[in-house]
Amino acid sequence: MSTKKTSLKDIAQKAGVSTALVSYVLNGKEKESRVGQEIARKIKQIATELHYQPNHLAKSLRSGKTHTIGLIIADISNPFFANIARVVEDEAKRNGYTVIIGSSDENADKSRDLLNVLINRQVDGFIIVSSENSEEQILDLKEKNIPFVLLDRYFPDIQTDFVSTDHYKASYEATTHLIENGYQRVGMIAYDSQMFHMQERIRGYQDALEAGSQHVQKSWLKVVRIDTIETGVRTAIDELLKADYPVDALLFATYSLAINGLKYINTLQLNVPSELAIVSFGQAEVFELYHCPITYLKQPIVLLGQTAIELLVKKLANNVTEPAQILMKAELVERASSKTKKEGST
Amino acid sequence: MSTKKTSLKDIAQKAGVSTALVSYVLNGKEKESRVGQEIARKIKQIATELHYQPNHLAKSLRSGKTHTIGLIIADISNPFFANIARVVEDEAKRNGYTVIIGSSDENADKSRDLLNVLINRQVDGFIIVSSENSEEQILDLKEKNIPFVLLDRYFPDIQTDFVSTDHYKASYEATTHLIENGYQRVGMIAYDSQMFHMQERIRGYQDALEAGSQHVQKSWLKVVRIDTIETGVRTAIDELLKADYPVDALLFATYSLAINGLKYINTLQLNVPSELAIVSFGQAEVFELYHCPITYLKQPIVLLGQTAIELLVKKLANNVTEPAQILMKAELVERASSKTKKEGST
Structure with missing residues (x-):
């Protein structure tokens, strides 16, 4: 704090007793130190008047637990x-x-x-x-x-x-679900990140696609930088829809990617799911309240x-x-x- | 931390110097204390080996700023x-x-x-x-x-x-906006709370209604307890729609009230805005992505x-x-x- 704190010494001076005595009393050790009730009460009262605030930190440092x-x-x-x-x-x-x-x-x-x-x-x-x-x-x-x-x-x-x-299993399951529901050209938009959870989501998608889909195109996977997410997602969707084998379904690797994607899909006036099916990681009210409620991977x-x-x-x-x-x-x-x-x- | 920390004393013992000297070196005050470069380097190396962690807290307590x-x-x-x-x-x-x-x-x-x-x-x-x-x-x-x-x-x-x-002005403006757009029976769902910002939102709604609407019903204002928000909002909407003068528009006092309201309005298959117009406080992706995008009060x-x-x-x-x-x-x-x-x- 920027203002000076009341110290044990301040209280001791005002009470006319030793700092050690004040410490005993304010730490609830009156009995051990055989302080009189009267003086204990006086010390406590002065502590209150001076807005004394015990330093739990120092205490925590001693006990090692906060x-x-x-x-x-x-x-x-x-x-x-x-x-x-x-x-x-x-x-x-x-x-x-x-x-x-x-x-x-x-x-x-x-x-x-x-x-x-x-x-x-x-x-x-x-x-x-x-x-x-x-x-x-x-x-x-x-x-x-x-x-x-x-x-x-x-x-x-x-x-x-x-x-x-x-993350691998979740992604695998989502992709397989889309394939089983008749979508043969499943794209994915993920982050351009080396983090393991993101790589696992990508790997799950790729393995499921390999196992269940034909004519798999590597270009169906798009990665987007987090610091340019808005334009990145737009570009990715444009490319996925205008490719030689345009995707008919899309897996979003995160909530934020999905939100940006859904906004853009709205402006394109694409019909979900007949023109583009969607599954997303993450969970949010928005998936339930979107005009076509969004299938999502609910993490526990x-x-x-x-x-x-x-x-x-x-x-x-x-x-x-x-x-x-x-x-x-x-x-x-x-x-x-x-x-x-x-x-x-x- | 639960494990014992390396102290300045530990380092001093291992280096065969005084604790004060260790303190000088680790606080970057070698020059003032005229420590030899060799011994300073040795102290720093031992500190690293023992995973010494400077106690910034103690430092902060002295400077009074963290x-x-x-x-x-x-x-x-x-x-x-x-x-x-x-x-x-x-x-x-x-x-x-x-x-x-x-x-x-x-x-x-x-x-x-x-x-x-x-x-x-x-x-x-x-x-x-x-x-x-x-x-x-x-x-x-x-x-x-x-x-x-x-x-x-x-x-x-x-x-x-x-x-x-x-909050008063925002609420007043939202209610007036609904009235000017032809909605004469504007209801409000707010929290049952004595907090000033909530009372101000209610007051703004009431004043705007009084100024611009006819046959104002006090029962158009419903308050809901935060701990029973889901059922509370359902009951409120039911009552507002089944009243003698059913509302044709609704102002939600918070984002959470709106989310719960929109979910219920979906299950009722009410058309927004022809059967029920909506304005809400708060801002969230969901308002933009709802099948009928929601008018909202954007706080700065x-x-x-x-x-x-x-x-x-x-x-x-x-x-x-x-x-x-x-x-x-x-x-x-x-x-x-x-x-x-x-x-x-x-």
């Missing part, structure tokens, strides 16, 4: 992360922990800043939705023996605890959040060292946007 | 707050501050917990979206001289800095967030004491859901 968990999410404005933050908070509270949140905006530098800020603020441990190029930070946490659990995204080459959706947000907290709390209590690596299944929620293709439609 | 801002939002799963958090973070970063976030879930107890946790973690100041019944917390912050700025919601009876939308999120940070940073720098109270105008973004009523439609 009962606070740091949650780093990749983007607070993405409803998937915002909702998972809500679950993590509720679950942490049930376990007696308070959550403080930082959003890295998918930026490794910002993620490092946040980790440092929260480490310095003595959180007991972390739940982290990693951003790209943050492997070193994770290794650093491991080396420093700071307890953490990765959520939704993990690094296959680093031995850590994680709780994640099985509540279970992901609860399990992450459960693992972390266990680690904090027992210093468990065996890594727990948990993959969960996304549920394909079928809506009108991917219903069986009608005979004769293009 | 360059960290605490942001308390009312509900992280509401896109309005999530987006405003993103703006606050960006703007804080530009000013050299890191933001740590807590979500109170519209709960005063949780809000108090978060404030305490963050005060103890020595944030320099707060930006707060208050929850109901948290007046005392605000008074407490004032009394403790902890710098803060209220965002989006404020308490008219407490002298504080705030940056907020002019970027300006609100930027101004809040600007005020707080100023307070932190100069100890400004004159309260700044800023009301901003929401923009009515007209979409199809409130377009001029056709002759002859009910």
Whole structure:
């Protein structure tokens, strides 16, 4: 704080007693120090008058526990992360922990800043939705023996605890669903990212296409940079629709890609699903309320959040060292946007 | 952290020097203490080997500045707050501050917990979206001289800095817009809350109705409890449509009320706007992508967030004491859901 804080010494001077005595009283140790009731009451009253604020920090440093968990999410404005933050908070509270949140905006530098800020603020441990190029930070946490659990995204080459959706399976299932419903030319719009979860989503799509579709075109996969998402998605859709083998269905690898895609599809006045079927990762009210409700891969947000907290709390209590690596299944929620293709439609 | 930390003493013992010397070197004060380069290098190397982590906290406590801002939002799963958090973070970063976030879930107890946790973690100041019944917390912050700025919601009876939308004007304008477009029986669904911003939204609606509509029914205003929002909104809509003077237009006081309302309106297969025109507070992708795009009151999120940070940073720098109270105008973004009523439609 910018104003000077009341110290134990201030109280001691005003009460005419020793600082040690004030410390005993304000830490509830009157009996041990055999302070008279009268003087104890006086000290407490002065502390109140001077707005004395006990320094829990110093206390926490001694006990080594703050009962606070740091949650780093990749983007607070993405409803998937915002909702998972809500679950993590509720679950942490049930376990007696308070959550403080930082959003890295998918930026490794910002993620490092946040980790440092929260480490310095003595959180007991972390739940982290990693951003790209943050492997070193994770290794650093491991080396420093700071307890953490990765959520939704993990690094296959680093031995850590994680709780994640099985992104490969989800993508495979979504693509197969479209093929089985009569769409032979399934495109995908994904992020231009080396992050493992994104690569897994792409691999699941490619394998399902290879297994179930004919005349597969590699160009049906488009990748878009996150910092030029709006124009990137437009260009990708244009190219996919004007190709020699134009796509008749589209899998969006994330919620944000889908939102940008749906806006553009609206301006093109394309009929969903007869002209273009759609399935998307992520979940949001908008998928239910779109004029043609959108089929989506529902990630188990509540279970992901609860399990992450459960693992972390266990680690904090027992210093468990065996890594727990948990993959969960996304549920394909079928809506009108991917219903069986009608005979004769293009 | 739960594992024992390396202390300056540990390093001193291993290096065979005094703790004070280690402290000088690791705080970059070699020159002042005239340490030899060789010994300085050795100390730094041992610190690295032992994973020594400087205690920035202790440093911050001395300087009284942590360059960290605490942001308390009312509900992280509401896109309005999530987006405003993103703006606050960006703007804080530009000013050299890191933001740590807590979500109170519209709960005063949780809000108090978060404030305490963050005060103890020595944030320099707060930006707060208050929850109901948290007046005392605000008074407490004032009394403790902890710098803060209220965002989006404020308490008219407490002298504080705030940056907020002019909720009364926004509501008045939305209601007048519906009346001018031919809707004579405008209903409103709001929260059952004594918070000032909600009362202002209700008052704006009532005044506009009084000024522009005939046969105004008090029963056109429905209030819904936040903890039973889903059933509450359904019941409210049922009652508004089955009344002696059924409404032909509806103003939703928040995004969440609108989402629940739109879902129910879909199941009723009501035509928007011919059977029911709609305007809503809040902003979200879903309003643009709804089959009949929804007219909404766009709050100046970027300006609100930027101004809040600007005020707080100023307070932190100069100890400004004159309260700044800023009301901003929401923009009515007209979409199809409130377009001029056709002759002859009910």
